[in-house]
Amino acid sequence: MSTALSGGEDYPEIRDAVRAICRDYPSAYWRGLEDTGAYATAFVSELTKAGYLSALIPEEFGGAGMALRAGGVILEEIHASGCEAETCHAQMYMMKMLVRHGTAAQKARYLPGIATGELRFQSFGVTEPTSGSDTASLKTTAVRDGNAYVVNGQKVWISRALHSDLMTLLVRTSPVEAGGKRTDGLSVLLVDIRDALGKGLTIRPIDTMVNHQVNELFFENMRVPVANLIGQEGKGLRHIFDGMNSERILISHESLGDARFFLGKATAYARDRVVFGKPIGQNQGIQFPIAKAYAEWRAADQFVRMAAAKFDAGEPCGEEANIAKLLTAEAAWNAGEACMQTHGGFAIAREFDIERKWRHARIQRIAPISTNLILAFIGHGVLGLPKSY
Numbered sequence: 001m002s003t004a005l006s007g008g009e010d011y012p013e014i015r016d017a018v019r020a021i022c023r024d025y026p027s028a029y030w031r032g033l034e035d036t037g038a039y040a041t042a043f044v045s046e047l048t049k050a051g052y053l054s055a056l057i058p059e060e061f062g063g064a065g066m067a068l069r070a071g072g073v074i075l076e077e078i079h080a081s082g083c084e085a086e087t088c089h090a091q092m093y094m095m096k097m098l099v100r101h102g103t104a105a106q107k108a109r110y111l112p113g114i115a116t117g118e119l120r121f122q123s124f125g126v127t128e129p130t131s132g133s134d135t136a137s138l139k140t141t142a143v144r145d146g147n148a149y150v151v152n153g154q155k156v157w158i159s160r161a162l163h164s165d166l167m168t169l170l171v172r173t174s175p176v177e178a179g180g181k182r183t184d185g186l187s188v189l190l191v192d193i194r195d196a197l198g199k200g201l202t203i204r205p206i207d208t209m210v211n212h213q214v215n216e217l218f219f220e221n222m223r224v225p226v227a228n229l230i231g232q233e234g235k236g237l238r239h240i241f242d243g244m245n246s247e248r249i250l251i252s253h254e255s256l257g258d259a260r261f262f263l264g265k266a267t268a269y270a271r272d273r274v275v276f277g278k279p280i281g282q283n284q285g286i287q288f289p290i291a292k293a294y295a296e297w298r299a300a301d302q303f304v305r306m307a308a309a310k311f312d313a314g315e316p317c318g319e320e321a322n323i324a325k326l327l328t329a330e331a332a333w334n335a336g337e338a339c340m341q342t343h344g345g346f347a348i349a350r351e352f353d354i355e356r357k358w359r360h361a362r363i364q365r366i367a368p369i370s371t372n373l374i375l376a377f378i379g380h381g382v383l384g385l386p387k388s389y
């Protein structure tokens with residue numbers, strides 16, 4: 001990778017160490033997993049053992065207690081190296097919610113195990129088939145019965161549920177009262193998947209265009225101890241939203257890594273590939289889209305740093321987190337497009353490893369939040385335009 005694309009100057013030791021791990025997981029590893037639909041167990045355990053997945057867990061619970069930016073740098077380097085942080089990123093982005101809203105007993109019970117890797121905290125259950133982006137109208141219910149909640153309903157697109165021991169689950173614990181807020185009455189439960197599987201919880205994998213390990217979840221009288229309620233009953237959506245700025249900023253780093261990956265491949269190939277007796281990169285039709293994508297990546301990179309700095313300083317950063325997510329997803333997609341076009345027919349050869357990353361980069365414009373919903377937030381939340389929903 002050229003110096004211009006080597007990533008920022010901050011956390012150089014972390015960047016080097018993550019890159020060193022990733023070198024042992026080349027593109028053939030990821031293609032092999034796609035062929036069988038297998039989970040990246042070896043990769044995730046190595047990152048866990050090296051302590052990278054506990055970067056955001058406070059030191060008192062066995063983690064590194066690092067800044068959000070450090071977590072982001074880890075994810076960025078994974079992606080810039082061609083690896084897939086989607087295999088394990090949820091543990092980082094859910095951590096802020098558990099640390100902020102979990103009880104002392106919950107933190108003492110779960111965080112040390114998550115820090116050592118004994119417990120996998122990789123699943124986050126919000127989306128439902130009938131409500132989609134309209135989270136407040138989700139239909140999965142949890143009704144109190146003695147010292148447990150009884151959960152009934154369905155979720156969709158829930159990543160890594162078969163490779164996680166714990167899941168945060170957003171459920172409706174009370175109906176919206178007449179004249180009340182739609183966002184009230186939702187609560188977050190911490191589900192121990194090991195206890196629940198086969199006892200009210202059914203998980204069915206969904207076959208998709210990427211090896212993202214997404215699933216449909218069905219709940220039929222699944223019991224969750226009341227002690228596993230995270231935060232306040234009825235205020236769950238607020239707790240989830242609290243964690244969303246960190247999620248947006250962390251995942252933005254993945255797109256920055258994707259952009260670097262594509263730009264590195266595109267520039268190398270544009271220099272080397274000779275057609276009509278000259279390197280194709282000499283043609284402005286090839287050179288300019290790469291140059292433009294580079295400029296977009298640089299601008300998005302600066303924006304992400306600013307968003308992360310605000311988050312780490314404890315300042316409000318909803319606007320910055322959302323804009324960072326938008327800009328990085330677009331920058332990665334445009335870099336992917338330039339890379340694809342530069343490679344001509346070879347772009348679709350699996351061996352070149354561009355099409356795999358291209359498929360992944362496309363998803364960043366849909367999940368965890370779609371581009372339209374970010375624009376809607378900017379439109380009504382920042383600019384005060386009328387709301388579409």
Ligand SMILES: Cc1cc2nc3c(=O)[nH]c(=O)nc-3n(C[C@H](O)[C@H](O)[C@H](O)COP(=O)(O)OP(=O)(O)OC[C@H]3O[C@@H](n4cnc5c(N)ncnc54)[C@H](O)[C@@H]3O)c2cc1C
Nearest residue numbers: 124125126127132133157158159212367368370372373388
């Ligand atoms: C690979 C992958 C992994 C995922 N992992 C998880 C997970 O682990 N946990 C989880 O809970 N969810 C997960 N999701 C779900 C993801 O968060 C949703 O797909 C996403 O929020 C969009 O919801 P939807 O698919 O229901 O789209 P819909 O809400 O049906 O929207 C469809 C389209 O309509 C647009 N739209 C809707 N309303 C408006 C509006 N008012 N204005 C403009 N446009 C609008 C949307 O932007 C979108 O483009 C995952 C999804 C994918 C693809």
